[in-house]
Amino acid sequence: MSIAAVEVAERSGFRLRRAGNDRLLIAAAIALPCLALLIFFVFPLAMMLRRSLVADDGSIGFANYVALARTPGILKATLNSLTLGLATTAVCLVLGFVLAYTMTRTRVPGARIISAVLALPMLAPSLVLGLGLIFLLGRNGLISGMLGKRIDIYGLPGLLIADVLYALPQAVLILKAALAHADARYYDAAEVMGAGRWRQFFDITLPNVKFGLLSAGFVVFTVTITDFGNAAVIGGDYAVLATEIYNQVTGQMKFGIGAVVGLLLLAPTGIAVYIERVAAQRQFGGGAEGAVPPQLSFVPARDVPLSIVTGLATLSVLAVIGVVIYASFMRLWPYRLTFTLKHYDITLSGGYAPLWTSLLVSVVAASVGTFLLFALVYGIRRLPSLPAKIVYLVATMPVGVPGLVLGLSYIFAFNIAGSPLSVLYGSALLLALCNFYHYHTQGFLTMVTGMRAVPPALEEAATCLGSGAGEVLANVIIPVMTPTLISVFFFLFMRSMVTLSAVIFLVTPSLGIAAVSVMRLDEAGFVSQAAAFSTCIMLVVCAAALAMQLALKWLAARGGRR
Amino acid sequence: MTLELDRLHKTFDDFTALDRISLTVEGSEFVCLLGPSGCGKTTLLRIIAGLLTQDSGRLLLDGKDLSAVPARERGFGIVFQSYSLFPNMTVAENIGYGMRIRKAERAKIAARVAELLELIKLPHLADRLPYQLSGGQQQRVALARAVAVDPRLILLDEPLSALDAKVRADLRVEIRELQRRLGIPTVMVTHDQEEAMMLSDRIVCMNAGRIEQVGAPQDLYLRPATKFVADFMGSSNLLPTDWVRDAMPALMNSRPDGADADYLACLRPEHVRLQPLDAGEARVVDVTFLGNISRTKVAWKGRELMVQTGHVGGVAPGAAVAVSVDAAGCGWVRA
Numbered sequence: 047m048s049i050a051a052v053e054v055a056e057r058s059g060f061r062l063r064r065a066g067n068d069r070l071l072i073a074a075a076i077a078l079p080c081l082a083l084l085i086f087f088v089f090p091l092a093m094m095l096r097r098s099l100v101a102d103d104g105s106i107g108f109a110n111y112v113a114l115a116r117t118p119g120i121l122k123a124t125l126n127s128l129t130l131g132l133a134t135t136a137v138c139l140v141l142g143f144v145l146a147y148t149m150t151r152t153r154v155p156g157a158r159i160i161s162a163v164l165a166l167p168m169l170a171p172s173l174v175l176g177l178g179l180i181f182l183l184g185r186n187g188l189i190s191g192m193l194g195k196r197i198d199i200y201g202l203p204g205l206l207i208a209d210v211l212y213a214l215p216q217a218v219l220i221l222k223a224a225l226a227h228a229d230a231r232y233y234d235a236a237e238v239m240g241a242g243r244w245r246q247f248f249d250i251t252l253p254n255v256k257f258g259l260l261s262a263g264f265v266v267f268t269v270t271i272t273d274f275g276n277a278a279v280i281g282g283d284y285a286v287l288a289t290e291i292y293n294q295v296t297g298q299m300k301f302g303i304g305a306v307v308g309l310l311l312l313a314p315t316g317i318a319v320y321i322e323r324v325a326a327q328r329q330f331g332g333g334a335e336g337a338v339p340p341q342l343s344f345v346p347a348r349d350v351p352l353s354i355v356t357g358l359a360t361l362s363v364l365a366v367i368g369v370v371i372y373a374s375f376m377r378l379w380p381y382r383l384t385f386t387l388k389h390y391d392i393t394l395s396g397g398y399a400p401l402w403t404s405l406l407v408s409v410v411a412a413s414v415g416t417f418l419l420f421a422l423v424y425g426i427r428r429l430p431s432l433p434a435k436i437v438y439l440v441a442t443m444p445v446g447v448p449g450l451v452l453g454l455s456y457i458f459a460f461n462i463a464g465s466p467l468s469v470l471y472g473s474a475l476l477l478a479l480c481n482f483y484h485y486h487t488q489g490f491l492t493m494v495t496g497m498r499a500v501p502p503a504l505e506e507a508a509t510c511l512g513s514g515a516g517e518v519l520a521n522v523i524i525p526v527m528t529p530t531l532i533s534v535f536f537f538l539f540m541r542s543m544v545t546l547s548a549v550i551f552l553v554t555p556s557l558g559i560a561a562v563s564v565m566r567l568d569e570a571g572f573v574s575q576a577a578a579f580s581t582c583i584m585l586v587v588c589a590a591a592l593a594m595q596l597a598l599k600w601l602a603a604r605g606g607r608r
Numbered sequence: 609m610t611l612e613l614d615r616l617h618k619t620f621d622d623f624t625a626l627d628r629i630s631l632t633v634e635g636s637e638f639v640c641l642l643g644p645s646g647c648g649k650t651t652l653l654r655i656i657a658g659l660l661t662q663d664s665g666r667l668l669l670d671g672k673d674l675s676a677v678p679a680r681e682r683g684f685g686i687v688f689q690s691y692s693l694f695p696n697m698t699v700a701e702n703i704g705y706g707m708r709i710r711k712a713e714r715a716k717i718a719a720r721v722a723e724l725l726e727l728i729k730l731p732h733l734a735d736r737l738p739y740q741l742s743g744g745q746q747q748r749v750a751l752a753r754a755v756a757v758d759p760r761l762i763l764l765d766e767p768l769s770a771l772d773a774k775v776r777a778d779l780r781v782e783i784r785e786l787q788r789r790l791g792i793p794t795v796m797v798t799h800d801q802e803e804a805m806m807l808s809d810r811i812v813c814m815n816a817g818r819i820e821q822v823g824a825p826q827d828l829y830l831r832p833a834t835k836f837v838a839d840f841m842g843s844s845n846l847l848p849t850d851w852v853r854d855a856m857p858a859l860m861n862s863r864p865d866g867a868d869a870d871y872l873a874c875l876r877p878e879h880v881r882l883q884p885l886d887a888g889e890a891r892v893v894d895v896t897f898l899g900n901i902s903r904t905k906v907a908w909k910g911r912e913l914m915v916q917t918g919h920v921g922g923v924a925p926g927a928a929v930a931v932s933v934d935a936a937g938c939g940w941v942r943a
Binding site for chain 2 (some may be wrong): 501503504506507508509510511512513514517521522525526
């Protein structure tokens with residue numbers, strides 16, 4: 047032997063006592079997030095179900111359901127919601143496909159700019175789009191003024207445009223991902239067999255993205271029928287379910303009816319989520335290993351019309367959001383367009399306090415959320431398969447619960463006199479938890495994907511070299527998952543900054559948040575201040591997005607690849 | 609060092625992965641677990657490593673039961689097919705990892721790492737990150753990392769399968785040299801019989817959760833015990849007793865006692881000779897030219913035989929040939 051044997055610590059039993067610590071760590075990783083999931087997701091929904099069955103006089107039965115059917119306007123609001131949802135979905139799918147196709151399959155320039163612009167609506171509360179539309183097409187709108195005639199934007203048309211602009215980026219993201227998985231070899235084969243471009247489109251392109259289309263369709267539909275902000279800002283007399291439920295609960299204190307509507311709203315999104323999941327499973331294994339990306343070429347007959355449509359859509363998004371920022375600096379919209387900062391002096395009670403509350407809530411939601419999700423995903427792998435499946439199922443359920451419904455259910459769970467949990471009601475912590483569980487599924491799935499990137503062999507190698515669970519965590523799992531942790535943190539932060547529908551039921555006069563302030567300012571007629579406040583929110587969220595990009599870039603540079 | 613496997617049994621749901629496996633690894637030998645995919649060889653290796661637990665049976669190291677010792681306290685070194693270097697650590701940090709875990713002194717770690725880098729001929733790459741290395745280099749580092757803590761046993765899980773042919777051949781030699789030099793007993797899993805024959809002191813040929821045969825490479829090739837081994841280790845003509853009695857009576861001398869159906873004659877293609885002869889009873893069916901040798905299929909007495917020869921003139925499809933057999937090269941295997 048040419049190598050001097052190295053003295054290493056006594057091998058046998060050199061850290062036996064640590065086996066107990068490992069077990070404790072894993073048990074905590076499983077128990078903590080599961081308990082939180084039970085208290086802040088399962089329990090509120092169960093309480094809502096219970097409340098829907100308890101009539102105002104305390105009797106148990108379906109009195110609330112009967113009362114709901116007799117409530118004037120509910121049927122109309124349901125039909126309106128469906129009409130709006132279907133129309134928005136149809137428009138978003140066509141437009142979204144065109145945009146996604148243009149960006150992934152043609153050489154139309156500016157794909158990066160288009161992506162950047164399309165990301166804007168996701169960085170702002172949904173009602174900013176409604177606000178922008180009013181600045182452009184409302185009674186005192188820029189375009190209305192130019193055309194010299196009054197456009198009635200309030201109601202279905204405005205709501206449709208605002209929701210399309212709001213949901214379009216999400217549809218484009220999904221469709222882009224679907225279209226990105228192309229294999230040039232299929233097209234080459236079709237070409238050799240003599241298929242024309244349209245034929246190839248209908249025989250190869252479309253069938254390959256059908257699940258993407260289905261998925262995008264359901265996401266858009268869900269987002270639309272449960273969106274609160276735009277309905278409040280630009281909905282006018284066009285009553286939809288989201289506003290109706292708010293009126294029933296907050297306006298008329300009809301909690302029983304509110305609970306019933308909340309449950310009913312679970313149905314369409316629940317079905318949507320279910321179908322999407324089945325679709326996703328069927329698509330599994332569709333993408334072949336080592337696919338050859340298609341060569342992109344410029345085809346004028348195709349690309350010119352595509353770039354016009356794409357350009358217009360992008361421009362619309364940019365205009366609607368841009369006009370909000372622009373108007374926030376104008377003295378008197380649209381009559382005196384001179385620069386001023388006076389709208390940034392918020393006169394509504396509380397001033398900027400809600401913005402700081404939102405910031406705090408979002409930081410808490412992101413930190414607590416990232417920690418709990420990481421623990422859950424870490425723990426779930428150590429569970430036997432049946433319990434793991436159950437936890438996985440529950441963890442992915444929140445996406446089927448609209449924010450509106452989740453927020454509502456929190457009233458039934460945490461606003462009960464005498465319950466120890468009621469201390470949370472009215473606290474920023476509850477808002478943070480509500481926001482976290484609202485976006486639990488997306489964060490969870492990202493985390494699961496990140497955890498899958500941790501090679502099992504690497505963990506085993508570390509274990510065989512003598513690492514305990516803590517060392518495997520510190521040396522293998524966390525380094526590999528750092529980009530995922532950063533992404534999840536900022537995702538939760540940004541969503542929490544702009545979401546409105548979940549927390550609208552939880553804010554109190556003393557505990558306002560930013561998006562609610564925008565709505566209140568708009569209701570009070572301080573439209574320019576609403577614009578100013580929106581601009582501040584967007585600024586914070588854009589800064590967060592930028593920080594995330596920088597952090598990920600820095601990591602990638604340091605790690606060399608990834 | 610003696611590693612003893614005593615009736616190890618493992619099932620996954622209804623599937624029996626290991627069926628009461630008993631085996632002993634001694635001294636500083638290099639043992640290959642060889643078999644087709646799904647034969648249980650990887651399961652066995654993972655149980656030895658402590659990454660899986662057996663359903664029943666014992667695993668003894670120098671007489672001490674390992675069942676209750678978790679993987680990280682067994683003090684074994686392991687190398688996987690997928691390199692599995694820590695992507696965030698440099699080559700040197702990877703190699704020193706096991707020693708850091710064991711709280712070895714910094715200077716000792718540095719010295720050991722330098723020594724090992726020299727040994728794997730990569731001293732200039734100490735500060736590189738794994739992704740900057742080729743597959744072969746990464747696997748060398750993984751090997752160094754596994755031996756750095758002076759393991760009692762080295763486990764290799766198809767370490768060469770992800771590499772291309774040339775690199776694989778080079779690394780094969782290096783693994784063998786390294787193992788001989790360190791004298792650490794090694795268990796390797798592979799499905800490549802050529803690899804197993806080149807590296808092993810002993811081969812454990814596995815099939816369907818059972819050990820078919822254990823022995824030196826020559827034993828397994830020249831004296832396969834079962835039909836499976838004869839088939840898996842190279843190619844062979846497997847011939848039923850009644851046909852042999854009629855066509856090659858010389859082979860019957862070595863036949864163990866037993867009913868006709870119990871044994872098959874195993875005749876390696878290189879132990880059959882062909883002679884072009886107009887009066888020959890055999891007909892050439894097909895000839896495959898492989899450079900230095902040719903494989904010829906001949907029809908003779910109602911069967912087709914695979915024959916491997918150097919170049920024989922006049923052997924073309926349809927030609928008449930005489931067949932003769934090297935009786936010493938024939939063995940009998942259980943059917």
